[in-house]
Amino acid sequence: MAEKQVSGTADGKPIRCRGTLQNFNQDIWMVESVGDFVDEVTEGDVVIPQFLAQCRECAVCTSNKSNLCVKFPFEMSLWMHRDGTSRFTDLKGQTLHHFLFISAFSEYTVVDVTHITKLDAEIPPNRACLLSCGVSTGVGAAWRAANVDEGSTVAIFGLGVIGLAVAEGTRLRGAKQIIGVDTNTEKYEIGKKFGITDFVNPMNCLDKSLAEGWGKTIVLGVEKPGTQLSLNSLVILHSGKTLMGSLFGGLKPKTDIPILAKSYMDKELQLDDFVTHEMKFDDINRAFNLLMEGKCLRCVIWMDK
Numbered sequence: 001m002a003e004k005q006v007s008g009t010a011d012g013k014p015i016r017c018r019g020t021l022q023n024f025n026q027d028i029w030m031v032e033s034v035g036d037f038v039d040e041v042t043e044g045d046v047v048i049p050q051f052l053a054q055c056r057e058c059a060v061c062t063s064n065k066s067n068l069c070v071k072f073p074f075e076m077s078l079w080m081h082r083d084g085t086s087r088f089t090d091l092k093g094q095t096l097h098h099f100l101f102i103s104a105f106s107e108y109t110v111v112d113v114t115h116i117t118k119l120d121a122e123i124p125p126n127r128a129c130l131l132s133c134g135v136s137t138g139v140g141a142a143w144r145a146a147n148v149d150e151g152s153t154v155a156i157f158g159l160g161v162i163g164l165a166v167a168e169g170t171r172l173r174g175a176k177q178i179i180g181v182d183t184n185t186e187k188y189e190i191g192k193k194f195g196i197t198d199f200v201n202p203m204n205c206l207d208k209s210l211a212e213g214w215g216k217t218i219v220l221g222v223e224k225p226g227t228q229l230s231l232n233s234l235v236i237l238h239s240g241k242t243l244m245g246s247l248f249g250g251l252k253p254k255t256d257i258p259i260l261a262k263s264y265m266d267k268e269l270q271l272d273d274f275v276t277h278e279m280k281f282d283d284i285n286r287a288f289n290l291l292m293e294g295k296c297l298r299c300v301i302w303m304d305k
Contacts, residue, residue: 028125028132029116032108040113045303046125047116048132050253051100053081055114056230067144072114074247077101081112104132106285107303117257120265126278126300127264127271131235131257133248135274137220138165139260140249142173145218150174156196159187161241161274162220164194168270169249171195172263184294193273210235215244274298 030043041047050235053072060066068074072081079085087110088096107204120127125158130136138161154170159182170178171194180187180196188199219282234263235241251257263269279287279300287299 013250026202027211027291028119028129029109029111034113035095035105038113041116041118046119046123046128048119048128048257049102049104049109049111049116050246050248050257051102051115052251052253053112053114053210054102054252054254056254061252066250067250069114072112080110081114089244105281115227117254118259119258126275126302128261129300130271130274130298131260134161135165135271136257136260137249137253138162139169139172140169140251140256141218141220141246142166142169142249144250144256145244145246146216148173148175151176153177153179155179155181155200157181159184159191159196164191164274164297166220167191167194167196172268194270210239212238216244219243275300278302 028046028048031041031043033043034041048096051071052067052074054062054067055069055071058069058071060068060070070141077100080087081097081101086095086097088098101110101115126202128280139160140153146154148170148285150173152175153292154166154175154177154258156170157164157180159167163180163182166176167180175195177197178195179198179200180191181200181202182188183203184199185201186197191199231243236243260269264271276295276296277287279299279301281301281303284301287296287301290296292301
């Protein structure tokens with residue numbers, strides 16, 4: 001069901017935000033129409049949605065210290081960001097909720113302009129969609145969050161798509177040793193495609209000490225709500241270690257996603273090997289099953305026109 005664009009005011013200020021987007025696949029769109037005061041994109045533009053906003057105006061967006069926009073903060077909301085309403089209804093007129101401000105599993109959606117990034121139309125949509133989340137998070141963690149030094153050694157715990165993307169980002173940063181850590185030994189051969197040089201199965205290795213004097217741990221992914229961390233203070237406080245969390249790999253979407261897209265088009269960043277399956281929307285449940293069974297990395301879902 002297509003939604004018309006919506007414009008209006010919030011707190012007395014113009015909303016520069018509404019547009020209707022038509023789907024190529026679940027994470028790349030073509031702009032069908034835009035609302036009043038929108039000048040960042042126009043009809044026909046190819047854009048990629050992202051759950052993390054970048055207003056380009058707040059103190060965070062204009063600094064290099066964080067990617068967590070304070071004007072449009074990340075939250076598990078059911079509504080549009082600016083006015084706390086929905087732009088969707090079902091055939092009975094009942095309200096449908098937005099998911100992470102994007103609602104991508106639909107033929108049409110309405111998204112705030114702060115949650116989309118314009119891309120070069122030349123990039124294939126079945127590769128560009130990987131940059132909306134997941135792959136971009138892992139590459140960004142190596143690039144922005146960890147700022148991996150050339151010639152350094154990196155260990156990656158968990159070789160799912162994000163972990164493999166960290167390996168890819170680390171490879172691009174010039175690390176000399178990239179150690180993959182996973183209980184699934186089959187991940188070693190897969191990881192070699194993305195720069196993994198060594199592999200450790202934690203179920204089969206002895207307890208070994210860590211390097212002293214430095215070391216940075218970047219935590220990625222979404223944990224179970226309420227999960228607690230228990231740390232040895234001696235390791236953190238007296239051994240020069242750093243522990244930091246990272247949402248979206250530290251990337252600023254509108255600034256950094258086009259850089260990653262260009263890197264792919266320049267044949268530097270490899271995205272092709274992340275796509276193991278492509279299928280129609282009717283097979284989406286099969287795609288989720290493949291994911292849960294560990295039989296795919298990324299499955300691209302194509303929407304029927």
